[in-house]
Amino acid sequence: MPDIVLRTSIIAGFPGETNETKKDVNELINFLNRGYFQYAGVFECSDLKEAVLSKLKRHVRAATAKERRVMIENA
Secondary structure, three states, rough: OOOOOOOOEEEEEEEEEEEOOOHHHHHHHHHHOOOOEEEEEEEEEEOOOOOHHOOOOOOOOOOHHHHHHHHHOOO
């Protein structure tokens, strides 16, 4: 299908990510740079109390989520 366009959405700072390492973020960036997706929306995880993900463990700091979003967007 030559005219197909693929897009994806990425949540930076999702619960379960660690604050210490950028290894996984770099792996994601390397994957995105392969060009499988023509468009990628990158968002920071939000800690809305009414959201289901607020009950998940191991949240990263908001500053870490922002840093990762910027890294991914600028790659």
